[in-house]
Amino acid sequence: MIEVVDLVKRYGDVPAIAGIGFKVGRGEALALLGPNGAGKTTTLRILAGALSATSGKAIIAGYDVFEQPLEVKRRTGFMPEAPPLYDELSVSAFLTFIGRLKELPRGRLAAELERVLSVCGLTEVRKRRIGNLSKGYRQRIGLAQALLADPQVLILDEPTIGLDPNQIAEVRTLITKIAADHTVILSTHVLGEVLQICDRALIIHHGRIMLDDKLDQITADHGSLEDAFRQATREEPAACAR
Amino acid sequence: MRKMMAIFQKEVRIAFSTPVAYIALAIFSVVAGFFFCRLLADFQGRVLVAAQTRPLALKYLNLTDDVLAPLVLNVSVLLIFVVPLVTMGLIAAERRSRTHQLLRACPVTPFQIVIGKYLGAMTILLAMLVLTAALPLLLAAFARDKGPEWSTVATGLTGLFLAGAAFAAVGLFVSSRTKSQLVAAIVTFCILLMLWVAGWAAGDSSGLTREVLQGACATAHMRNFARGVVDLRDVVYYLSLTAFFLFLAQRSLAARAWK
Numbered sequence: 001m002i003e004v005v006d007l008v009k010r011y012g013d014v015p016a017i018a019g020i021g022f023k024v025g026r027g028e029a030l031a032l033l034g035p036n037g038a039g040k041t042t043t044l045r046i047l048a049g050a051l052s053a054t055s056g057k058a059i060i061a062g063y064d065v066f067e068q069p070l071e072v073k074r075r076t077g078f079m080p081e082a083p084p085l086y087d088e089l090s091v092s093a094f095l096t097f098i099g100r101l102k103e104l105p106r107g108r109l110a111a112e113l114e115r116v117l118s119v120c121g122l123t124e125v126r127k128r129r130i131g132n133l134s135k136g137y138r139q140r141i142g143l144a145q146a147l148l149a150d151p152q153v154l155i156l157d158e159p160t161i162g163l164d165p166n167q168i169a170e171v172r173t174l175i176t177k178i179a180a181d182h183t184v185i186l187s188t189h190v191l192g193e194v195l196q197i198c199d200r201a202l203i204i205h206h207g208r209i210m211l212d213d214k215l216d217q218i219t220a221d222h223g224s225l226e227d228a229f230r231q232a233t234r235e236e237p238a239a240c241a242r
Numbered sequence: 243m244r245k246m247m248a249i250f251q252k253e254v255r256i257a258f259s260t261p262v263a264y265i266a267l268a269i270f271s272v273v274a275g276f277f278f279c280r281l282l283a284d285f286q287g288r289v290l291v292a293a294q295t296r297p298l299a300l301k302y303l304n305l306t307d308d309v310l311a312p313l314v315l316n317v318s319v320l321l322i323f324v325v326p327l328v329t330m331g332l333i334a335a336e337r338r339s340r341t342h343q344l345l346r347a348c349p350v351t352p353f354q355i356v357i358g359k360y361l362g363a364m365t366i367l368l369a370m371l372v373l374t375a376a377l378p379l380l381l382a383a384f385a386r387d388k389g390p391e392w393s394t395v396a397t398g399l400t401g402l403f404l405a406g407a408a409f410a411a412v413g414l415f416v417s418s419r420t421k422s423q424l425v426a427a428i429v430t431f432c433i434l435l436m437l438w439v440a441g442w443a444a445g446d447s448s449g450l451t452r453e454v455l456q457g458a459c460a461t462a463h464m465r466n467f468a469r470g471v472v473d474l475r476d477v478v479y480y481l482s483l484t485a486f487f488l489f490l491a492q493r494s495l496a497a498r499a500w501k
Contacts, residue, residue: 050346070349078347084340086252088259100248101348145344 001026001153001183002047007056009042009207016042018207019056024200026152029179031194032187034204035233040187041081041157043204047185048078048155061152074103077151081158081187083142087131091122091141094130095148102149112148120144120174136167143174154178156186160193172196191225201225203232245350246358253332253362263366266327270320270370277316278377281309305381306391306470314398314468317374318405318461322434325406328366329413330427332359333495337421352495356488360414367406371399394470401467404480405460409434411487418494434460 002024009016017039024030032040045051047058049069058065061075086094095116099109117123120140125133130141139159146154159175160168168190176197178184188194194201194215201218203211210232211218215225222228257263285308292299333355336342345355375395382389413430420426441459444452456462460483463476 045343048343048347050343070351073347073349076347078343080340080343080347084343086256086341088256089252093255097248097252098344098348101245101345101350103245103349 001028001061002185003057003059004043004047005057005059007043007046007058008054009039009046009051010054015207017046017204020204020207020209021056022202022209022212024183024185026183027181028200029184029186029198031198031201032185032204033189033191033194033201033229034187038204038233039207040204042207044078044155044157044185044187045080048076048080049073050078050080074149075151076153076155077146077148079142079146079154079156079159082161083138083145085130085138085141088129090127090129091117091133091137092126094141095144098145099148104149112150116144116147119147119178121170135162136164136170139163139167139171140174143171147178151182153183153185156184158187158189160188160190168193191229194225201228203229205233246354246361249345249350249355249358250361250365253359254365257328257362257366262327262331263369266324266366267369267373269327270324271373273320273323274313274317274370274374274377277320278309278313281312281316282381285309304388304391305385306394309381310378310390310395310398311468311470313374313377314402315461315464317402318464318468319438321370321402321406321409322431322438322460324370325367325409325413325434326427326430329363329410329417329430330423331417332363332414333418333491334420334423334426338423352492355495356414356418356492360410360488360491363410363414364407367403367410371402371406374402375399391470397470397472398468400472401464401476404467404477404484405464408460408480408483408487411484411491415487415491415494418491437461 004023005021006019007017007021008019020039020043022030032043034040042051046053047060047065049065049072053066060072063071063075065072086097089097092113095113096109099112104112117126120143122137122140122144125137130138133141139162143156143159146156156175160171163171172193175184175186179197184197186197198215200214201211202209211228213221218225218228222231285303285305288308289300289303292303333342336345378390378395412433413426416430416433417426420429437458437460440455441462444455444459447455457479463479466473466476
């Protein structure tokens with residue numbers, strides 16, 4: 001479903017990602033792990049079509065992200081980190097706006113709106129102004145807009161960051177449900193979340209892939225995901241560059 | 243088309259749920275109203291003087307040429323100050339609040355974004371022109387003998403619409419190049435100011451330079467409209483300026499600046 005080949009992104013001379021490559025199968029849930037600045041968000045934004053790459057190739061659902069961006073965007077839902085939203089709009093107005101951009105036909109839009117409002121627990125606040133809602137609700141709205149039009153691939157950038165423990169549990173349960181019948185790629189710092197939601201983890205450090213394996217295998221090889229993370233991110237930039 | 247309309251409606255909804263559109267409209271109304279009152283007071287003074295000293299000259303004084311034509315010229319200059327307020331946040335605000343990431347992740351092209359946002363700005367501009375149109379209506383309601391010539395009024399408003407459309411395109415392009423709304427407003431104002439003062443500079447030069455500067459002057463192209471004359475050169479000037487800056491804005495979004 002997702003194929004990334006030798007993807008590079010440079011900001012001037014500084015490489016944000018330095019030639020990464022991986023595949024994600026249909027229905028698989030992949031966690032992108034790594035310390036801050038490792039290149040997780042950059043990778044996700046490139047896959048979502050929100051950022052250009054310096055070089056490399058990315059294919060989603062059989063379409064080239066750089067050559068056929070509209071086809072890719074029709075098949076992906078992207079939830080950016082701390083989802084940026086239009087505070088002046090109501091929840092319904094915002095989701096209707098995104099639904100129209102996602103080419104939902106008029107007849108299907110209302111039903112799809114009801115579905116995501118219900119799935120994300122937003123029905124009660126649908127008429128409220130987004131700017132007046134709590135962080136937890138904002139996170140859910142970010143997820144709801146990604147789910148609109150039922151995309152084949154979901155790209156979620158730190159979906160539980162900044163939430164309180166109850167909200168984290170809610171959003172996690174929600175994503176676990178969604179991951180059952182979608183291809184999901186998410187970035188997170190919370191290793192427990194990975195164990196609950198994902199089948200596989202990919203650890204990035206200084207823009208390079210340090211580890212890519214099934215969670216069972218990682219636990220078997222390294223004792224725990226936490227140990228694997230520590231070992232993989234111990235190397236300094238120079239060592240990585242080699 | 244549906245996506246463009248979605249962006250357009252979102253722009254209008256947000257513009258009228260924040261103070262920006264209201265502030266721009268309020269500034270516009272107050273200043274345009276001030277110009278109108280001054281021009282009307284001047285006209286009244288001239289009529290009184292003519293009635294006492296040269297009664298024959300009275301027939302050469304009329305509301306259209308002496309009040310409304312200068313008003314159209316003044317309002318065109320006023321647009322230079324107000325349009326940057328309307329356009330400053332069109333794209334800069336999206337980049338600052340990162341909502342451009344949402345737009346970029348949807349199957350929507352830079353062209354659709356540019357046109358949708360441009361139509362949003364034009365709606366506010368249209369509201370300004372409706373307010374301007376109320377002034378000749380006011381004159382017509384109170385004029386005792388001869389009211390304004392409506393064809394001249396319509397031509398003047400068309401000219402203002404075309405000028406506003408061109409200025410909004412400039413503002414949209416500038417807004418696509420920065421994250422700061424303040425920078426967008428200042429740079430747009432500077433560009434529009436240069437298009438205005440090009441006419442002054444033309445007065446001090448000669449030959450080809452003079453021709454070029456006169457041709458580039460945005461307010462000089464308004465004179466014919468103010469007099470009720472539609473000159474194709476003026477129409478082409480404003481439409482070219484609009485198309486050129488919308489094209490630049492579209493290229494800007496498609497290129498790195500948006501990312």
